[in-house]
Amino acid sequence: MSDSSTADEAVSEDPKVSKIHEAVIRIAGNSQDGIQSIGGFLARLAGRSEQEVMTFMTIPSTISGGPSIFQVRLSSGEVLSSGDEADVLMAFYQHSYDNHTDFVKEGGIILYDTAHVEPNPEMEKRFRHIGCPIAELTVEAIGGTAKDKGKNIFALGLIARMFDLDGKRLEGLIAERFLGKPENVTETALSAFHAGNAYPLTTLAEIYEFEEPKARDTEQVVCTGNEALGYGILASGVRFGAGYPITPWSDIMELLRRELPKYDGIFVQCEDEIAAVSMAIGASWGGRVAITGSSGPGIALKGEAIGWAVMAEIPLLVIDVQRGGPSTGMPTNVEQSDLNIACFGGHGDSPRVVIAPSSVEDCFYTAIEAVNIARKYSTPVIILTDQAIATRIEAFGMPNLKETCQDISPDLTPREDHKPYDLSDPDGITQHAAPGTFIKSGKYPVVTGLEHNEMGHPSGSPKMHLDMTAKRHNKLKALGRELPKPEVFGPEEGNVLLVGWGSTQGSLREATERARKAGDSISALTIRHINPLPEGLEDIFSGFNHVFVVENNDGGLYGYGQLCGLLRARYCDTKIQGINKTDGLTWRVKDVLSRVQAKLEDNN
Amino acid sequence: MSATAEIERSPLTKKELAADKPTWCPGCGDFSVLALYFKLLQNRGLHHEKFATVAGIGCSSRFPYFVQAHGAHYIHGRALPFATGIALSRQDLDVFVFGGDGDAFSIGGNHFNHCARKNVNLTYCVMDNNVYGLTKKQTSPTSPIGFKSKTDMWGAVDKPINPMQQAISAGATFVARTTHTNPKHLLSMMEAAMDHKGFAFIECLSECTEFYDGAFDSSNPRKGGEFRELPEDHDPTDENAAYAISEELVPGYFGVYYQISRPSKQDVEAEVNAKFLKKTKGLKDWEILQQNFDKMK
Numbered sequence: 001m002s003d004s005s006t007a008d009e010a011v012s013e014d015p016k017v018s019k020i021h022e023a024v025i026r027i028a029g030n031s032q033d034g035i036q037s038i039g040g041f042l043a044r045l046a047g048r049s050e051q052e053v054m055t056f057m058t059i060p061s062t063i064s065g066g067p068s069i070f071q072v073r074l075s076s077g078e079v080l081s082s083g084d085e086a087d088v089l090m091a092f093y094q095h096s097y098d099n100h101t102d103f104v105k106e107g108g109i110i111l112y113d114t115a116h117v118e119p120n121p122e123m124e125k126r127f128r129h130i131g132c133p134i135a136e137l138t139v140e141a142i143g144g145t146a147k148d149k150g151k152n153i154f155a156l157g158l159i160a161r162m163f164d165l166d167g168k169r170l171e172g173l174i175a176e177r178f179l180g181k182p183e184n185v186t187e188t189a190l191s192a193f194h195a196g197n198a199y200p201l202t203t204l205a206e207i208y209e210f211e212e213p214k215a216r217d218t219e220q221v222v223c224t225g226n227e228a229l230g231y232g233i234l235a236s237g238v239r240f241g242a243g244y245p246i247t248p249w250s251d252i253m254e255l256l257r258r259e260l261p262k263y264d265g266i267f268v269q270c271e272d273e274i275a276a277v278s279m280a281i282g283a284s285w286g287g288r289v290a291i292t293g294s295s296g297p298g299i300a301l302k303g304e305a306i307g308w309a310v311m312a313e314i315p316l317l318v319i320d321v322q323r324g325g326p327s328t329g330m331p332t333n334v335e336q337s338d339l340n341i342a343c344f345g346g347h348g349d350s351p352r353v354v355i356a357p358s359s360v361e362d363c364f365y366t367a368i369e370a371v372n373i374a375r376k377y378s379t380p381v382i383i384l385t386d387q388a389i390a391t392r393i394e395a396f397g398m399p400n401l402k403e404t405c406q407d408i409s410p411d412l413t414p415r416e417d418h419k420p421y422d423l424s425d426p427d428g429i430t431q432h433a434a435p436g437t438f439i440k441s442g443k444y445p446v447v448t449g450l451e452h453n454e455m456g457h458p459s460g461s462p463k464m465h466l467d468m469t470a471k472r473h474n475k476l477k478a479l480g481r482e483l484p485k486p487e488v489f490g491p492e493e494g495n496v497l498l499v500g501w502g503s504t505q506g507s508l509r510e511a512t513e514r515a516r517k518a519g520d521s522i523s524a525l526t527i528r529h530i531n532p533l534p535e536g537l538e539d540i541f542s543g544f545n546h547v548f549v550v551e552n553n554d555g556g557l558y559g560y561g562q563l564c565g566l567l568r569a570r571y572c573d574t575k576i577q578g579i580n581k582t583d584g585l586t587w588r589v590k591d592v593l594s595r596v597q598a599k600l601e602d603n604n
Numbered sequence: 605m606s607a608t609a610e611i612e613r614s615p616l617t618k619k620e621l622a623a624d625k626p627t628w629c630p631g632c633g634d635f636s637v638l639a640l641y642f643k644l645l646q647n648r649g650l651h652h653e654k655f656a657t658v659a660g661i662g663c664s665s666r667f668p669y670f671v672q673a674h675g676a677h678y679i680h681g682r683a684l685p686f687a688t689g690i691a692l693s694r695q696d697l698d699v700f701v702f703g704g705d706g707d708a709f710s711i712g713g714n715h716f717n718h719c720a721r722k723n724v725n726l727t728y729c730v731m732d733n734n735v736y737g738l739t740k741k742q743t744s745p746t747s748p749i750g751f752k753s754k755t756d757m758w759g760a761v762d763k764p765i766n767p768m769q770q771a772i773s774a775g776a777t778f779v780a781r782t783t784h785t786n787p788k789h790l791l792s793m794m795e796a797a798m799d800h801k802g803f804a805f806i807e808c809l810s811e812c813t814e815f816y817d818g819a820f821d822s823s824n825p826r827k828g829g830e831f832r833e834l835p836e837d838h839d840p841t842d843e844n845a846a847y848a849i850s851e852e853l854v855p856g857y858f859g860v861y862y863q864i865s866r867p868s869k870q871d872v873e874a875e876v877n878a879k880f881l882k883k884t885k886g887l888k889d890w891e892i893l894q895q896n897f898d899k900m901k
Contacts, residue, residue, distance in 0.1 A: 282689020
């Protein structure tokens with residue numbers, strides 16, 4: 001459509017200003033270009049401007065380098081997903097250009113580095129092209145020879161200009177980011193930003209300005225799912241953790257290692273996954289719930305120990321940040337394929353609690369909820385999050401920390417007598433007396449992986465195994481009765497109910513909204529409590545002709561994903577069907593809708 | 605609980621310390637270890653709630669059931685990391701870990717090395733019988749070459765682990781060897797281990813009369829052997845000397861091979877925390893967390 005321009009040709013004529021509601025910006029480059037930080041700055045700016053924001057990123061699993069993208073969706077209204085199509089693509093290299101033009105909206109804008117990208121004439125007919133010698137101008141602005149350094153901040157300046165973003169606020173964010181670094185680092189960054197911001201986007205006929213967002217009651221914070229989960233763990237009162245590095249869980253352990261000392265807590269980096277879970281269980285036995293976590297392969301290694309915690313009924317928090325599997329799989333991609341191992345990955349009958357947070361904000365509150373369930377029911381609780389929710393950035397209301405932070409210090413009050421595995425409790429709930437508790441009767445309990453009597457001492461009695469097995473599932477049944485019935489997004493009756501869990505919630509809700517606008521009868525349901533399931537789901541399902549469980553995992557031999565299989569087993573309802581994919585990427589709204597359409601046609 | 609209650613309580617009797625009747629075979633060396641553990645607790649006036657007994661899986665690991673106190677019978681090979689969890693999170697307790705050679709040097713081998721280098725403040729007593737007893741006579745990591753077992757019917761072929769050398773090279777700060785046939789020595793090693801600040805490791809030869817009868821006769825004067833204490837001039841702070849003198853497995857020497865003072869895991873973590881706690885002093889937990897959230901605005 002239009003040619004690239006250079007600074008020489010620039011004519012400083014003010015382009016027209018258009019009001020927009022939202023924008024999706026995809027930045028494509030290599031992982032070492034710092035494109036995540038451009039996205040991070042934009043997301044934080046949105047949070048401070050009371051906008052909604054959601055990001056999406058792909059990272060190569062290589063040590064350094066490799067193509068990477070960061071997509072940020074900014075909106076003055078509600079943001080449910082990171083967006084199907086980009087309004088603007090910023091391409092640093094030819095591969096960024098070639099691989100991502102497909103994701104740009106027809107008529108959208110492609111900003112590219114003229115030093116590295118040769119535009120395709122066909123594409124030039126479809127998209128508005130703006131070339132800018134990004135690397136060259138960055139070097140010109142900040143000097144030095146490190147060609148790639150600072151060009152991310154230059155690019156941020158360009159974007160800020162295009163969308164008429166609040167330059168002062170961005171400068172403030174840049175200064176905060178480099179706080180503590182030598183002063184010239186901040187100055188250099190600001191120079192790069194100013195150079196980008198001053199670049200005359202001559203071929204851009206218009207500048208976009210966001211509509212004024214709705215004023216909010218609370219301040220917003222902006223962070224990733226892993227950060228929200230990590231801070232939620234701190235708020236829950238957990239003060240001991242143990243882990244082993246694995247992507248994408250490592251962020252959480254790094255955060256806890258950094259923060260726990262402030263509370264006189266400890267996080268131990270262990271020799272392996274088994275040591276990590278064992279250490280956490282040992283600490284939990286001490287009377288205060290402890291945490292371990294991992295991603296798929298590490299969860300498999302922890303399996304035996306989690307089984308012990310089920311048997312001995314020790315509270316424990318386990319985080320599984322899912323990634324593509326099996327085995328090493330796709331370490332930096334999203335997949336929801338650990339539901340089965342989380343729910344059923346134990347040897348023997350070993351019921352445990354599994355909860356899947358469905359947004360970044362939910363990660364924070366789920367950590368607290370999980371800890372409280374673990375304490376009340378004296379059970380391991382697995383939080384299933386995934387790579388998408390772990391790495392994406394969202395804005396949400398500042399939590400009331402004074403109210404949410406809790407003290408879960410061990411209770412060592414002396415007791416007259418103590419029988420941890422009391423079979424007379426109707427709900428089968430165990431409460432341990434932690435080591436350090438003086439028991440006046442002089443009879444002390446033992447915690448063990450062997451089948452045991454009410455005092456924890458070994459028992460091979462057939463009746464005891466029967467009763468204790470029942471006790472261990474009965475307490476989770478009691479929990480199931482206590483769980484809130486999930487709310488349907490959209491009308492409670494209709495043709496199609498989309499069921500999802502975890503990170504797909506936004507895409508499913510946006511798909512529902514879009515379909516309803518087009519006149520289709522679709523609602524959505526997020527299931528947060530995977531094991532036990534809440535009561536009342538069958539009532540919800542009965543309001544719909546079709547129940548499609550949309551998951552980021554494989555339909556397997558029989559066409560059901562992992563949650564879908566669980567729901568079919570539980571409700572024996574053939575209208576529950578699976579919609580699955582395993583490309584390692586989040587669900588796009590249009591893909592959800594086309595798959596729903598195809599499924600409906602299949603069914604007819 | 606009130607401090608007065610503690611003062612009024614006298615040291616526990618053996619009867620008060622005993623729980624389940626041990627399930628070991630008659631003549632098993634583990635009986636001595638249990639008896640002397642009771643003695644140690646009595647001598648030190650430790651009450652039921654002041655210590656934790658942890659074990660993994662194996663004959664010897666049944667230990668916690670026989671002790672009337674807070675105890676944990678954990679999974680095979682992982683007693684040390686479990687015990688590390690309780691030792692770090694509850695530093696008011698004395699933590700004792702008991703296990704066998706399979707638990708310590710085979711399935712849990714890596715934990716042994718890392719617990720040693722981290723110098724976690726706890727006592728680990730390995731009752732080494734050179735055989736898998738609970739599963740009825742398979743080769744263990746300390747079985748000597750030539751030992752006939754159900755898995756090496758023609759005699760064991762792999763070089764056995766040398767527990768002393770492994771502990772020293774892994775960075776343990778207290779490494780001692782004793783035997784069930786010399787109760788006085790066994791008790792003195794337990795006491796020294798308990799007094800040690802850091803990871804204290806005792807290898808206690810503990811004969812399996814059922815599957816490896818006579819394994820340690822050469823160290824038992826009652827069976828015509830010789831109980832050899834480490835030479836008087838052995839310097840337990842000399843790592844090389846300790847390593848060299850531990851070359852011989854059976855009968856070998858008995859005593860403290862190696863002992864040095866190095867900050868324990870508890871100490872180094874407390875040092876890290878002290879720096880942070882200076883900054884968060886006087887703040888409530890939610891106020892500390894608020895600082896993080898304010899940065900995310």
